[in-house]
Amino acid sequence: MKATTPTQDLMRGIWRENPVLVQMLGLCPALAVTNTVANSLAMGIATFFVLLGSSLLVSLLRHLIPNEVRISAYILIIATFVTVAEMGLEAIVPEVHKALGAFIALIVVNCMILGRQEAFASKRPVGRALLDAVGTGVGFLIALFLMGAFREIIGMGSFLGQPLFGPHYEPWVVMILPPGGFLTLGALLIALSWFQKRRAAGAATAAALAAEGGAA
C-alpha cells in the first residue's frame, strides 16, 4: 500500500478523486435528488454524516471483523448510521425528509460509502480514516451542490427558493425533471474534462518552453 500524508488523505476526495465527478460513484443520489439546492445539500450532509460515522466504526473495529464477512459487517454499520440520519432528518426538517423520500434509506447502497470502507477505512488507523471520510464527504457535497445549483437556477430561476430573475423568468422545466439530472452531469463532466485537457496542454507547452530555454 502506498504511503500517504494526512493532507493527501484529506484533500484527495475533494477534487482530484472527487467521488461523483472523477470516480463516478454515488451517481444514483447525484442524479435523483439534485433538482433543488436544498435537496442536494440535505442529501450531501446526510451522506457526509453516514460516511464519517461508518469510517470511524469500521476503522475502530478493523481488527475484530472477520475477513470472510466483512462486507456484510460494513453494510450493517452503514445501515445503522443511515437509520440515525433518516430519523434525524425527519425530526429536524420534516419537509426535506418528505422531498427526499426513499433516497435517504438508499444511502445504504451508495457504493461510494462502501468503497471507502473496503478500500481505506478497514486498513488505516482511525485518524486517517476520519480524514479520508471528511475529504470524500466534502467532495460529494460539492458535486451535489454544483448540480443542484445549476438545475435549480436554470430550471426554476431561483436559488434556495429565492427567485433570482424576477417574475417573468421562463423556467426550463426539463432541468428539474429526471432528464435534467443526466444533462447536468454530462455538462459538468464535459466542462471538467475540457478544463483538465486545457491545463495539461498548458503544462506541456510550459515544459516544452522550459526545455527550449534550457537548450538555448
Added chain:
Amino acid sequence: MSSGPPLLVTAAPHVKSADSTPRIMWTVVLTLLPVLGVGVYHFGPGALLVVAAAVAGAVLPEHFLGRRRALGDGSAAITGLLLGLTLPPGFPLWMAFLGGAFGISFGKLVFGGLGQNVFNPALVGRAFLQAAFPVAITTWPAPAAEWATLRGDVLATPLMSAAADTVTAATPLGLMKFESTGTAVMDLFLGSTGGCIGETSALLILVCGVFLAAKRYLDWRIPLSMILTTAVISGVLHAIDADYPGALFMVFSGGLVLGAVYMATDMVTSPVTAKGAWIFGAGIGVLVVVIRVWGGLAEGVMYAILLMNSLVPFINRATQPRVFGQRPRPKPQPKPQPQQETTS
C-alpha cells in the same frame, strides 16, 4: 528509373459519382425552401424569423465546436431548418435558437459529428424544447391575423416568458384529440390549417419527397412504409369504431408527412438495408398511431422517430443481407433425443 505507367492502388469505393455529402445536403436544403415559403405565406414573417433563429442556433455551435469546415457540408443548416419547421409560428426566437444549439451540441457533436449521431439532431432539439418549455411549444397562434404582424411571442426577451396575450387556435390534431372535432382532409392536404410552420402543406412536402427519392437522396421505402402503416392501422381502427380518426386524417394531419419525408429518412439515423428500411418505417407508423390514439400527447411523430432511431443498430444487424455467393448458414440441427424403448 521507373518504367511503365505508375500503378495506382486505391481503396474502395471505385464507383465515382457527382453526388457528394455537401451536394446532397444542399439539395435537401433547397427542397425545404418552398416548404418554408408556404409556412411564411400562411403565418407571416414571424415564421421566417423563427426558422432563421433555429438555423443560427444550429450553425453556430457546429462552426465553433465542430470539426474545421464542418459547416460546408450543409448538415447543420438542414438540422436548423427542420427544427424551425417543426416549431409553432409564434415561438420565441431565443427558444428556437436554444433548441438548434442543443440539438447540434447534444444530438450530434457529443457523438463526434456528422455520421456518428444516434438520434436525429433536429428532433433532439425539439424534444428538449418540448420538455423545457411545454407551454410555449404548444401555443399555436391563429393563422387568420394580418399577414405582416408578428404572431405570438416571437420577440420575447431571452430567458423571459412572453408578456403579450396570444390569440391561439388549436391544431387539427389537438381538435381531434381534445374536442373530437374533425378537419376537412382537403384543407390538411393543401395546408390552410393551424400547426407548425412546416407541417401544413402535405402536398408540397410529398412533391419534394418524390423529387428527392427520384434523385436517390432518400430511401423511398421509409416514408412509404411509415405512411402505409399509419394509414392501415388507423383505417382498421376507424372501421371498428368511427370515433377514431380516419386514415387520411391521420396521414395528412400534424407532422407525419414532414417527418416521413425529411426526418425519418436522415441518412445517418436510419437503417442501411432495404429490409431494415421497411421495418424502420413500419415501426414509426405503429408508434405514431399508438401515441396519437392512446397517448397523452396530440402529436407523436417526434417521439416515434426518436424511439425507432435508437433501434437502428439492431435493425441493421438483424437484416444484414447474405453476401453474394455465401451459403445460408445451416440451421443448428436439434440433437437426436435418446429414444425411449417402449415395450407394450
